[in-house]
Every structure is written in C-alpha cells, then in structure tokens.
Amino acid sequence: MLNIYYGREHIDKDKFIFGRVQGRTLVLVPDQFTLQAERNAFQCLGVQGLMDLEVISPSRLGLRVLQEVGGEKVSRLDKYGRHMLLSKIIAEEKDHLQVFRGLENKAAFIDLMNDLISEMKQYNTPPEALPEILNKLEEKSILKEKLKDVQLIYERYEQSIAGSFIDTEDYLQHCIQRIKDSKMIQHCEIWVYGFDYFAPQNLDLIGELIARAIHVNVVLTYSQGDRDSEIFELTGAMIRKLEQLSEGLSKPYTTQQIRETDYFRQPAAPELSAIETELFAIPARKWTKKAEAVTLVRAANPYAEAETAAAYILRLLREEGLRYRDIAVICNDLEVRGSILSRVFQEYGLHPFMDRKRSILHNPVISLHVYLMQMARGRLNADTVVGLIKTGLMGLSQDQAEQLENYAYKFKIRGSMWKKPFAKGAGDYLPEEFQEINQARQQIVEAMVAFSEPLKTAETVKEKIAVFYDYLKNHLQVPEHIQRMMEEQNQKGYYEQAFEMTQIWKILMELYDQLVTVLGSERLSLDQLETVLRAGFESVELGMLPATIDEIIVGTMQRTRTGQIQALVVVGANDGILPSAVSGDGILNDDEKMALYNRSVEMCKLDELRAMEEKMALYRTLAKPERYLFVSYAVSDNDGRELKPSTVFNKLTAIFPQVEIRRDIISQRNPLLLLESRNNGVKHLTEALRKNLEGEPVRDCFKAALDWYRLNEGDSLRQVEEGLFFKIREERMNTALAEQLYKRDERRELSLSPSRLEKFARCPFAHFLSYGLRPEEKRVFEIAGREMGDIYHLCLMRLSEHLTEKGIPITNPDSKWMTMTPAECGAFVADFMEGEGAQYKEGLLYGGNEESYKAGRMKRVCTDAAWILVEHVQQGKIQEVFFEAEFGQASRKSFPPIQVKTALGSVLIEGKIDRVDMLPGEYVKIIDYKSGNEKFDLQEAKAGWRLQLMLYLKAALGDPGAEAGKQEAGSARGENERSLSEHRPAGAFYFKLDEPIFDASDWDSQALQKKVQAEFRKSFKLDGILVDEPAVLDSIAGEFEGSSDIVPVRRNKDGAIVGTGKDKLLTSEEFAELQQAVDQKITELCSQLGEGRVDVSPGKSGNETACTYCMYKSVCKFDVAFEGCAYRVVK
Known part of the structure; x- marks a missing residue:
C-alpha cells in the first residue's frame, strides 16, 4: 500500500516520520542526505543507536537487495570506469563523429557525455530507442546530428559492457527486477523522504517497493491552494505520478495532508515564519512587527561581505550562546567565494567545513602517476622529471630535489641528457656539490629505469597496470609516504588535505580495478593508456564528511542538507547566484530538450525542472532557521564590476520593510564590529592608525585596542608600527666594513669597473646588494641578452684581429681592412659561428631548435654589423x-x-x-x-x-x-x-x-x-x-x-x-x-x-628609473607612497 503525506516546510516532518516508525523500517533518502537524516533520527527518537530502523540511499538499497538475493556474475562499473571507457570509445570513433568531431580529447565533453548517458538510463532510454526518436526530427537539423553522434557513442558503450559489466544505473535496474525475491523488502515498512523529484527509474524502484513492501510512505513538501502554490508544482506533479503508479499496480493508496496542529514548527523568532509563507507568495504580505531576527546586508565586495558574515557569526557564538553546529552558511558561488569565505572565517578564529567536492588532480600521488606516464612515453624534459621529483615520492631529500631542479632548468636538461653524468657547468659548483647533483640524477634515473623497463614488456592494460601497482607499492613505497604526509598535514592543522591523503590510495586502486575490469585484455598504447587514465583522474571528485558534529557547515542550496538550525547565514544573494541560474551547458541545450519533450520524448531532465528544484531548495533552506537569518549581497565583484541583488533579497526587503539594509562592517567603520576578532582586528587597527597619520583622530575603541595589543600581542603590534612608520633613510656603513665588503684582495686601493660605478650612481643600495652581499642570480642555460652580447663581441673582435696586420696602418690601401669584400666578410662570420661560436658555453648555440633559431638570427646580425663596421673603417682614417x-x-x-x-x-x-x-x-x-x-x-x-x-x-x-x-x-x-x-x-x-x-x-x-x-x-x-x-x-x-x-x-x-x-x-x-x-x-x-x-636612493632619467630593470625591487621597500621615497631626477 502507498501512503502519500505532504505538508509545508513549517511541518516537522522528522517528528512525523520517526514518531510513526514501527518494526523493521527503511528510510529512503537522497545520497547527500543520509548523514543528516541519521542525526535527525537520533534526535527525534532520543536514542544513541538504531536497531530496526535504517537510513539508506537508493544506490545503497540496490546493493543490499542484490547481496541478499544474488545477482548476475558480472563486474560492476562505476561512474569513473564509465568515464574511462567513454574516453577510449570517443577517441576510437572520432572520425565518425559529425557535430562533436575535434572534442575527443576534451575532458569536459567526456564528462557531459557521461552525464547524458547516465540521465538517459535514468529516463529508461536505451540506445535502441534512439532510431525512433531520430525519425521524429527534421533532417539535417543540429539536434538530429547531435543525437546521431550520441547514438554512435551510446551503442558502442553498451556493446562494450554487454554481458561483462554492469554500470550504476543498470545496477539499480537489476535491483528493481530482483526486489520481488527480497525477503528484507517484504517484511519492511518503507519511508521515502527528502526528495522533490523522481526520475522514471526511481519511480520504477518505488513501484516495485509498493508492490512488495508492507507499506510505502512517501513524504513530500507540498501544499495546494496557497498564494505560493507555484513552487509546489514539481512535488504536486510527483504526487500525481505516484498515484498513477499505484493505480497501475492495482495497489491502494492514500494522499493526505499532515495535520499542522500536531506537527507545526513555530520558530523561536516569529518573524522567521513569515519567510516560509511569504517568500514566494503572490501577493506577499508584509511583516509589520519588529523583525530583529532578520539581518540584511549590502556589502561593497565579496571580501567585505565575508568579513561581515564572520563578525555576525562570532557575535552569535559569544553573545547568544550558539554552538558551531547551530549555524549553517549557504553560498551558491563557492567556486569564487569559497576560498574567500574560508580564509576570512579562519582569520576570525572560525574553522568552517566546506561542503563541496574536490578534484584530486593536484594530489602528489596523482601527479606522480601523470608524470610517470609522460616519462614512459619519452617525455624527459625538465618539467616532467622535476615534476616527478617535486611530488616528494621519489626518495630525494628536499635539498637534493631543489639542487637537481635548479640544475635541470639552468642547463635545460632533457631526453638522453638525464641518462649520462652531468658535465655542463661543472665550474659553477664546488666539486662536492656537483657530485651530489650527479648522485641525485643517478638515483632518479635508476628509479625511472625500474619503472620503464618492465613497462616495455607489458602488452595488455592489465599487465601495464600491474607494473604501475608494483612500482608504486614496492619500489617507491607510496603507501608509507602517504602515511608520513598525512601525519605531517594533521600536525600542521591541514585536516582536509590529510583526509584526502587517507583516501587517495583507495581511490587509485579503485580506478585501477575499474580500468582492468573494463579494458584489462585490451592492447592500448602508452598514449592511449595515458588518455584513458587521465580521463579517470579528471572524473574523480572527492567528497568529505565533517570531522565532528560541532562544525559550521558552508555549502550550497542543493548539496547541503541541514536539520533544524538556530541561525542561517546566506552569502552571495546576487542575481544569477541565488537562486542559481540554471546552466544550459550540456550535450543538449534547453531548447533542444523542449523540442524533444514537445514530441513526447522525455529522455533527460529539462532545465525547467532543475529551476523548480532550485526554487524548492531555496524555500526549504530559508525556512530552516529558528532564531536568526542573515542575508547579504555584494554590489561589485572582485574586479569591481557591478553586481545586482537577487529577487530573493528584494523580496525579503519587501516582506520586512522595517528592516534597515545595513552596510558591511568595513563601510560602517564601527570599531566595535571591526575589532571582533583578535587576528583580524589588527588589520583594522592598522588602518585606523594609518588614517591617523593623515590627520584623522583615533577613536577610543581603537586606542583601547592599541593598549591591549601592546600588552598581549607585542610582536604583532611592532610589525604594524614598523610598517606604518617606515621611512627610507640615508644609510651608511662604516669605512672599515665597506673596505671588507668591496676590496677583492689585500691591495690598498679599491678597484671598480665603469659599469659598477654607473650602478652605484643609479642606486647605492642596488650596488650594495650586487657587490657587497652578492646574491646569486638564478640563470638559465639559454641564449639571452648577455649571451648574445658575448657572441657579438667575440665575433667582431676575431674579425678585427684577422684583418689587423702588425706594422700596417689600418686604413693603408694594402691593409686587409681596405680590401675585404662583403662576401669575404660573410664567409668569415659563417666560419666563426660554426667553429668558435659553436663551442661557446659547451655548445649552447646549438643545444636545441630554439637555440639554433636564435643562433641563425645572431649570425645575420653579426654579418650585417661586421660589414658595416668594415665600411666605417674603409671610409675613415x-x-x-x-x-x-x-x-x-x-x-x-x-x-x-x-x-x-x-x-x-x-x-x-x-x-x-x-x-x-x-x-x-x-x-x-x-x-x-x-x-x-x-x-x-x-x-x-x-x-x-x-x-x-x-x-x-x-x-x-x-x-x-x-x-x-x-x-x-x-x-x-x-x-x-x-x-x-x-x-x-x-x-x-x-x-x-x-x-x-x-x-x-x-x-x-x-x-x-x-x-x-x-x-x-x-x-x-x-x-x-x-x-x-x-x-x-x-x-x-x-x-x-x-x-x-x-x-x-x-x-x-x-x-x-x-x-x-x-x-x-x-x-x-x-x-x-x-x-x-x-x-x-x-x-x-x-x-x-x-x-x-648604501641608501635606497634610485635615480630617474626621463621615463627610465633605476628600478625599471632592478632585480631587488622586492627587497628595498622603495615606494613613492612612503615618506622620504622620491627619485633623484637626472633630467
């Protein structure tokens, strides 16, 4: 039997459900809601453990059923395995694609195709259904051509897995077919909760549950006849589908509203109840009483917005007695604002849990894998080998890694150069230093050989993956390195990174398993294998659970599900963000989906449905808080572009006309708000002191804060004062120290070069750094300005020496200078470049294609300049x-x-x-x-x-x-x-x-x-x-x-x-x-x-300053904004 219960969001549905459970009960909820639903059950039942009640997601239910009744002996293919298989299929079919040709190597395209096939399966659309759909479309239309490409890929995919593998959606379908044999389902009462929409496949699952279980109870957020009934259209449609489903099964059903008198949830702040009833109501009724629980903020930018939210939360914790777990932060723009919120909250002493999935591409284990593949394919350039070294998994110490990295980039080590002892630049190092570099090189080469040699004999994907596994586990001992890194990250407080490290080996092994399962017997080239593996890595997104219950959760409307909370903070209530603009990105755009829908083809979710889901999530979330609601928007983005408030923000201002829209705390300049946090307060104290230097009086609050920091945070305050009162002063060393620094030997006189004296004239401090402290410039083994100048000078000197004969005046008619021809001059330069020039700096001029090109250009310059020089001599005396x-x-x-x-x-x-x-x-x-x-x-x-x-x-x-x-x-x-x-x-x-x-x-x-x-x-x-x-x-x-x-x-x-x-x-x-x-x-x-x-006193001549090409600009602190900082004007 089916029981459909519905009610608005002010109904306590958790109390309704868990107050009615009896006997063996399954509570079916969305995947991302399982943890919160379990917490809700504990709270409502007042117990510390669940015996006959289990909270479960559809995918987990499928696994449980098949474990009980048994299934076909086929391997399971998850999302990542499908992603890797699709990348191979698309690459093989690239020449047969029409619309999507050229996208075969685009990770985003593979992602979108993966999602579309998943949706088509959820909508019960197999590839066999596509020909009939294609017949309904106009010839040569873009939609038809797209679907032909989709059909080609989809059919190849199904052929590849037929009889051998079963993917996630097929797995659920297989479960649906076997539910009839499950005794667990037959003896269970089932509650379905937390859904707003059911895809056709999920409806099939519920249908089988209705047919087999004792009772199926579906609880939806719905109301009829109210002024905001528009937002319930989605759940209303689901109720009608469920009723039709039950009728089709000849099963009785009831549809009833949950009585408000028994389960009505009245917020502690009455004004918050107006949001639940009026946010989407037409017309909306104004709240005419006080609304102290509602805070609306107009911020100057996302940084000011984040800081205002952090100060608000800190006040709730300190003054209102709230706990972290009582507060939720919603931001639909975590890609942009997420890092800002995390950083600002931590400055305020808050440590939020960012509820979002993370890519694993930058994990050192995955980076190691990518670089190993590149190396195995013969890419032995400096970037690849240094990338391997910098993962920290190749067994080198940090000093060894840095020395080898510097050498590799300086001398452009690549290809077979890695396999031979280094010889270039031996004179630039101490003998023991150069020996250490070569030892590190040898260690890396041996490690690379240990990987590449077994890989040469591996033919199938399974054999190649076995080489990878053995090398990572036994040769490099990656699991031990992972454990070490995880412990270091935990000690430093990087808990999210530590959690990622605990999961990465398991994720890698699962990807290996999936790849071997799908393509184990295939004979892929290393190029193909790298493409498939990289597609797998790119598809993985790592989700995390909060480390503790008592945390502030920061998430989005759709992903983050919270229980009843005391305070809700909504950041980024801007147009297009709240609610999120439904993206038209996908294989099929919204117009194309509607064109199919109008032809009675429902093969994937319409964007209109996504928009309705977003509205429902917004309604549900804003109805959650019991005592406080904070909503803010920014008037400009990080680049200063104008942003507009969302319709939701404007609607809140209409509902609560008496609530004043506040400015952010930075714009208010209220010291009590700016000094909420010890760490962040020092920033605002610094700003107040800076303005005092410009003549603005310091407020009493800042004076009191200054005294507090002086007493409790002396080091921080000293840094502030040093920065505020920084002044460039004329500095001098004593004469004895200057002699010790500048004299090269025991001679009495100080020896200078013309260029050195010129450098001192331009800026004494730059001269002091260059010739006193003498920092070593990190130079690359390449043809740059200095090297070009060396070659030009050497070529012209050799030409001049060749033409000059002892005892014969330069412009004597018999002199070689006077008899040289352009052809002879060009031939001399060519011989020089091929001879002495080619030996310059151990063959630098012909070290690669780029160097050879530059050498050819230098040859032209030398030829032209040499002949002009000869002509000048021939015309003079x-x-x-x-x-x-x-x-x-x-x-x-x-x-x-x-x-x-x-x-x-x-x-x-x-x-x-x-x-x-x-x-x-x-x-x-x-x-x-x-x-x-x-x-x-x-x-x-x-x-x-x-x-x-x-x-x-x-x-x-x-x-x-x-x-x-x-x-x-x-x-x-x-x-x-x-x-x-x-x-x-x-x-x-x-x-x-x-x-x-x-x-x-x-x-x-x-x-x-x-x-x-x-x-x-x-x-x-x-x-x-x-x-x-x-x-x-x-x-x-x-x-x-x-x-x-x-x-x-x-x-x-x-x-x-x-x-x-x-x-x-x-x-x-x-x-x-x-x-x-x-x-x-x-x-x-x-x-x-x-x-x-040695004072910092740069000169200026016209538009050129001594700072223009100076390497020490980050050291001297010269800034014309500081007192005493001004250029010495030469002209």
Whole structure:
C-alpha cells in the first residue's frame, strides 16, 4: 500500500516520520542526505543507536537487495570506469563523429557525455530507442546530428559492457527486477523522504517497493491552494505520478495532508515564519512587527561581505550562546567565494567545513602517476622529471630535489641528457656539490629505469597496470609516504588535505580495478593508456564528511542538507547566484530538450525542472532557521564590476520593510564590529592608525585596542608600527666594513669597473646588494641578452684581429681592412659561428631548435654589423686599433687604470674597452658595442647616470693620476706604452648590434630597395659625441654629402658640418668642460662609495628609473607612497 503525506516546510516532518516508525523500517533518502537524516533520527527518537530502523540511499538499497538475493556474475562499473571507457570509445570513433568531431580529447565533453548517458538510463532510454526518436526530427537539423553522434557513442558503450559489466544505473535496474525475491523488502515498512523529484527509474524502484513492501510512505513538501502554490508544482506533479503508479499496480493508496496542529514548527523568532509563507507568495504580505531576527546586508565586495558574515557569526557564538553546529552558511558561488569565505572565517578564529567536492588532480600521488606516464612515453624534459621529483615520492631529500631542479632548468636538461653524468657547468659548483647533483640524477634515473623497463614488456592494460601497482607499492613505497604526509598535514592543522591523503590510495586502486575490469585484455598504447587514465583522474571528485558534529557547515542550496538550525547565514544573494541560474551547458541545450519533450520524448531532465528544484531548495533552506537569518549581497565583484541583488533579497526587503539594509562592517567603520576578532582586528587597527597619520583622530575603541595589543600581542603590534612608520633613510656603513665588503684582495686601493660605478650612481643600495652581499642570480642555460652580447663581441673582435696586420696602418690601401669584400666578410662570420661560436658555453648555440633559431638570427646580425663596421673603417682614417683593450694595473693591460683621489685614499677604475681607434693627429676614438638600446646623453653623463663611454675615453687618453701605476708596470706594455698625455679626444660612441627593423608600408615601391639600404645603414650609425675638428670629422666620417651614415652629423649646403642631435658635435672647449664635469662626478661617486653609502636612493632619467630593470625591487621597500621615497631626477 502507498501512503502519500505532504505538508509545508513549517511541518516537522522528522517528528512525523520517526514518531510513526514501527518494526523493521527503511528510510529512503537522497545520497547527500543520509548523514543528516541519521542525526535527525537520533534526535527525534532520543536514542544513541538504531536497531530496526535504517537510513539508506537508493544506490545503497540496490546493493543490499542484490547481496541478499544474488545477482548476475558480472563486474560492476562505476561512474569513473564509465568515464574511462567513454574516453577510449570517443577517441576510437572520432572520425565518425559529425557535430562533436575535434572534442575527443576534451575532458569536459567526456564528462557531459557521461552525464547524458547516465540521465538517459535514468529516463529508461536505451540506445535502441534512439532510431525512433531520430525519425521524429527534421533532417539535417543540429539536434538530429547531435543525437546521431550520441547514438554512435551510446551503442558502442553498451556493446562494450554487454554481458561483462554492469554500470550504476543498470545496477539499480537489476535491483528493481530482483526486489520481488527480497525477503528484507517484504517484511519492511518503507519511508521515502527528502526528495522533490523522481526520475522514471526511481519511480520504477518505488513501484516495485509498493508492490512488495508492507507499506510505502512517501513524504513530500507540498501544499495546494496557497498564494505560493507555484513552487509546489514539481512535488504536486510527483504526487500525481505516484498515484498513477499505484493505480497501475492495482495497489491502494492514500494522499493526505499532515495535520499542522500536531506537527507545526513555530520558530523561536516569529518573524522567521513569515519567510516560509511569504517568500514566494503572490501577493506577499508584509511583516509589520519588529523583525530583529532578520539581518540584511549590502556589502561593497565579496571580501567585505565575508568579513561581515564572520563578525555576525562570532557575535552569535559569544553573545547568544550558539554552538558551531547551530549555524549553517549557504553560498551558491563557492567556486569564487569559497576560498574567500574560508580564509576570512579562519582569520576570525572560525574553522568552517566546506561542503563541496574536490578534484584530486593536484594530489602528489596523482601527479606522480601523470608524470610517470609522460616519462614512459619519452617525455624527459625538465618539467616532467622535476615534476616527478617535486611530488616528494621519489626518495630525494628536499635539498637534493631543489639542487637537481635548479640544475635541470639552468642547463635545460632533457631526453638522453638525464641518462649520462652531468658535465655542463661543472665550474659553477664546488666539486662536492656537483657530485651530489650527479648522485641525485643517478638515483632518479635508476628509479625511472625500474619503472620503464618492465613497462616495455607489458602488452595488455592489465599487465601495464600491474607494473604501475608494483612500482608504486614496492619500489617507491607510496603507501608509507602517504602515511608520513598525512601525519605531517594533521600536525600542521591541514585536516582536509590529510583526509584526502587517507583516501587517495583507495581511490587509485579503485580506478585501477575499474580500468582492468573494463579494458584489462585490451592492447592500448602508452598514449592511449595515458588518455584513458587521465580521463579517470579528471572524473574523480572527492567528497568529505565533517570531522565532528560541532562544525559550521558552508555549502550550497542543493548539496547541503541541514536539520533544524538556530541561525542561517546566506552569502552571495546576487542575481544569477541565488537562486542559481540554471546552466544550459550540456550535450543538449534547453531548447533542444523542449523540442524533444514537445514530441513526447522525455529522455533527460529539462532545465525547467532543475529551476523548480532550485526554487524548492531555496524555500526549504530559508525556512530552516529558528532564531536568526542573515542575508547579504555584494554590489561589485572582485574586479569591481557591478553586481545586482537577487529577487530573493528584494523580496525579503519587501516582506520586512522595517528592516534597515545595513552596510558591511568595513563601510560602517564601527570599531566595535571591526575589532571582533583578535587576528583580524589588527588589520583594522592598522588602518585606523594609518588614517591617523593623515590627520584623522583615533577613536577610543581603537586606542583601547592599541593598549591591549601592546600588552598581549607585542610582536604583532611592532610589525604594524614598523610598517606604518617606515621611512627610507640615508644609510651608511662604516669605512672599515665597506673596505671588507668591496676590496677583492689585500691591495690598498679599491678597484671598480665603469659599469659598477654607473650602478652605484643609479642606486647605492642596488650596488650594495650586487657587490657587497652578492646574491646569486638564478640563470638559465639559454641564449639571452648577455649571451648574445658575448657572441657579438667575440665575433667582431676575431674579425678585427684577422684583418689587423702588425706594422700596417689600418686604413693603408694594402691593409686587409681596405680590401675585404662583403662576401669575404660573410664567409668569415659563417666560419666563426660554426667553429668558435659553436663551442661557446659547451655548445649552447646549438643545444636545441630554439637555440639554433636564435643562433641563425645572431649570425645575420653579426654579418650585417661586421660589414658595416668594415665600411666605417674603409671610409675613415685609422692608424691603429686596440680590440677588447683592458685598462688596469697588471702589466698585460693595454692602458693604465684610472686613479681617483678621495679623502679616504685612492680608488682605481679598471675595465675593458671594446675598441680604441688611434686616428691621425694623436686623436683617440672609443667604440662600445651594445646589443640594447643605449643612447648617449650629455646630461646623463654629467650626472653619473651614463658614465661608461667617458670613462673608457679617459682611460684610453691616459689618466695623469695613474703615472705611478704606469711606472710600476714597467715597459711590459711594449709599443702600447706611449706618451698618452699627447693624445686628444676625438669622440666616444655606441655601436648598436641588433637586427634592424623598420616600417616600409608607406614607401614608394619603385624606390623601396634604395630606401631599405639607406635605413639599414642608418640603423647602424654610431651614437655618441665627437669633437668639432676638421681632422676628426675627416678621420671618422670621411667624405659625405647630406647626413653622414657613420656619425650623427650632416653637411649643410654651405659646407658647414653640424650635429643631427642635441650635444652631438662639441667644440674642443665644450668637450673639455664635459670631461671636467664627469671627472668631478667620478670623484664624488668614488668618495661616497668608499664612505659606505648604501641608501635606497634610485635615480630617474626621463621615463627610465633605476628600478625599471632592478632585480631587488622586492627587497628595498622603495615606494613613492612612503615618506622620504622620491627619485633623484637626472633630467
């Protein structure tokens, strides 16, 4: 017999059901409701254990029945097994798909197909029914083509499992067929509770229960004739279906309303009863009395919303005596707001249970599995091997793992390079360090071989999975590692992660079992096996149970089922979130489902039904609280985009017009609310103190909090004060410490390079870190700017050495410089790149496809630059050239060092000049090769921002203060030892080494080639300054008309030569003034450096600052928002 009982949500249905149970009773509830239903039973019956009463879900009932009566000897296929099987089938049928072709490797598509087949089975739609359905549809319609693809996959799936396997839905169907043999059912009374909708398969189950059980009692939330009857349409339809079902079975049934007088549940706060009756009523009646139990909040953003909810809950716990278990938090947007709620609640000392399913893809055991598959397929790049190491399951210590990771990325270890002892970069490490790296490599290689070798001989899926199992369990001892990780996570308070670790081995074994069950005898390639396994991993979602009863549960309307609670907190009451917008995502969209429904085809759940279920869940949830209701929405999202309140929020404001919509606690700026939590209060205290610095008075509550934190949380307060009153100050080391840090040896003088002095001029603190503390930069073994510069410099030096002959002036007609042709120049560069260039840094230039491409590009740049360089020489007059000319104290140096006298002693500037040209008339020209976008600027040189060219020129001209150094060096410099004081400056230039790029879209096609050649030469023009002397101009620029292709000057019509830019062509007097200004700046900088100046004081020139490319921006704390933080403006 069937008994249908119904009532509104204010009826205590738990009391009604458990007050009527007698004898052997089964209570059938949805899967996610079993735990809460058991708790409700304990509470209503007042017992600590259940004897003749059992709470059970439909799937569990099916298992119990088949265990009792026996079933076919077939293996069971769960959702994950079906997912893996479908991924294989779809991949095999990809060429036969029409609409869904190209989606075979998309995990989301496999998920959706899995869900659709599951729904079709629940709606009793086998693949044999599809041809008839297809006949009802228009030819060539998208819906028909979709269903043809579905039919193909569905039929293949059914053929694959026929006679061997039974999936979850078929399992329930098998149970339905065998219920007639179950004595357990025949002697039971059954209550069906917690459902709003029954799929056809579930109706079949209930029908069999009606036919066999003593009584079947179905309890539904339903009412008729009320102003909100619309929300009960879904359950009303279910009542009619149940009645028809009972009639079809010729079984008697009754349909009766539960008497309110016996089971009416009156909330402790009367105003909350209005929500149950008026939320969906048309028209809704207003609550005219006080409504102190209702709190409505308009928050600025999700963070402020979460903090307001946390403070509200904390007040309920402290002032109202509630327990964690008395409070439920509902948020339908856990994907976005979940992490915010969890973090903010924990800051408030609340530790919520997040009721949601979790992916296992990031679990180290699963990551290990994925990387092993990639490795077995031959993917031995650094990412794969380092990924294996970082799982923590390969037996390396953390130090070993980090060293090996750094080495692998630095030198781009891949492929067979892992199998040979490392040799690259041996000089970068201490011998024992390099040995440790190789030992770690050997350990990893042995572990990989132990896996890959047995896998080579495995042919079937079953054999391959056996290799996986043996390797994980016996070789790597993964279960022991899991136990260790779980204990560590528990000790650190990461209970959810610890629970996941306890489950992961079981989940992996179940997936193995499913895979062997479905595809054990198949001979899949490693690629196919990886695809199928990954599909299985992606399909697993791990659900968790609360660790204790006394927890705050945070969940969604549909998933989270609560008993009677004292307080309900609803967060995210925004349009489209509460109620959730029904997603149209799926194999079939809502229009297509309706098109089928209108043709009397019901093969899956309509979106309209899902919307009705969401409304019913909303109604049920908001009717739960006994004493307090908090509902909030945010006016903007995390990115500042506008959000609107939901219709539910607006309806609540209409029901309770006297309830003021509050602002979030941050917008209110009420100290008593902001200081609810010890951990979070310090954040708001900090904000109050910051505003006090801007002139806003500190409120008394914050003053009292300040005293409390000073007494009880001194360390926290000190950090706050250090941050608030942080000020960049001029810092200095004492001179002795500066000497210890900066001197490289026992020499009296401090030695600097030009680039180092330039770095100090730009920011003393960056100089201190680079040359004082000397942190090691993590560099990768690749062709970057530094490596390109090295190759360019080396190539041009080798070319210059090849062309320069002892005793023959550079521009003598018989010199190789003057007779070289473009073809000969290109051939030389090609030979260099294939020879010496190929040996650079242990073969870096040809270490892979990317490096080879860059090497080809560098070859083009070198060829172009080399020939332009030769042309520049051929057009000028040069007597002698020094390449990579070093200046310093050692006798082998071409020039003596620059000696700077300071109050603290001498400072020597030493370095290397790319090229020094000795011109007729004792003139000296400097060229510095640059692969960047360096531009010489007179003001920057005077300010010390750009010093290198002027320092190189000073060294090549001969520093009068360095005569002692010259005497000391003796005559070992040979012919280079000349009377440097007789030399005169000609100019100093940057020569740019880069591939020229220019926009030719507007150029005349007839003159294109000529224009390209002109622009090409212009791109290699020297940039710098030169002396306005006829001899200098003749020696450097040669003969030219109009603008020079070599230097930034042009010849006017009257024959006068002028600079093409500001301060490019200087008179001898102007040049001397520049040299004097630079000398003064050099002396000033050397004095400051020797005195130990290390203050954070970056300079700024135009739009460029010293911070632009600085590696230490995260260390210095420089921020123009802080007092004392300002750039030193160069120009």
